[in-house]
Amino acid sequence: MRAWVKIFCTGLGLWVAAVVVTAVTSNPNLVPTVVLLGSFLVPVTFVAWAYGRGHAAGVTVELLFQSFIVGGVLGVLGASLLEGWLLRPSVWVYLGVGFIEEGVKLAALMFVARRMTRRTGRDGLVLGATVGFGFAAFESAGYAFNALFAGDGLSLSQLVETEVLRGLLAPVGHGLWTAIVGGVLFGRGFRISGAVLGAYAGVAVLHALWDSMSAIAIAITLVLTGRPWQFQALRLGQVPEVTTAQVHLYTVLNWAGLLLVSLVALAWLLDVSRRVRYGPPRGLA
Structure with missing residues (x-):
């Protein structure tokens, strides 16, 4: 059995056990265990999968661990500070979040990889994915913790629902996006070039x-x-009631949009992977 499969199955079993015991005993001391296991399970699994098939010659297990923990923590801390300082409610706020979070993950990747003496595009794909999944794990832990607090007390069900949803979406989020930039960065000699800025x-x-x-x-x-x-209610600053048909259409459009974004990113990653697969090693700049 492959290592990543063992990690996922073992972690999933432990998480389910933690959820069940927490629900049966109502012991709040177990909540951090549920939060951490649920938030880190999928990101860690995909890092193991990427490392196992990435053939990244310059990536050691120690560097992988540093990229996940140090890169992930630096990413979420930097994003929190910059978003608090720079962003204000507007139609452009999501674009601001995208540029800030991808920027801090790129900076974190460059920081953890700064002492590598041999770099290939494959190394960039694996380390980029690792930094991105580290960011996703710590971010998901925050979302799960917030979901715990309901209006009438602590809600284990909301916590579990949040972790399941974010776990299902994690493979096509932060890890995928940072892997793309990492592959381009390392494939271009670890320099901020036009191609890197474009990615x-x-x-x-x-x-x-x-x-x-x-x-x-x-x-x-x-x-x-x-x-x-409904438009009249919006003009008055009110939230209009919606019809059942509108709820169904919204759901279809929302998930179709997420699927389209994911497919574009996956196709882009495959193209970057193909381009760097046989690229020469890159030394220090």
């Missing part, structure tokens, strides 16, 4: 589209099926 801008836009897909789906739904009284 950074591209994944930032994909990130923004992903985050804003719910709002986009709502807007399209209203344009296609909106009723006069």
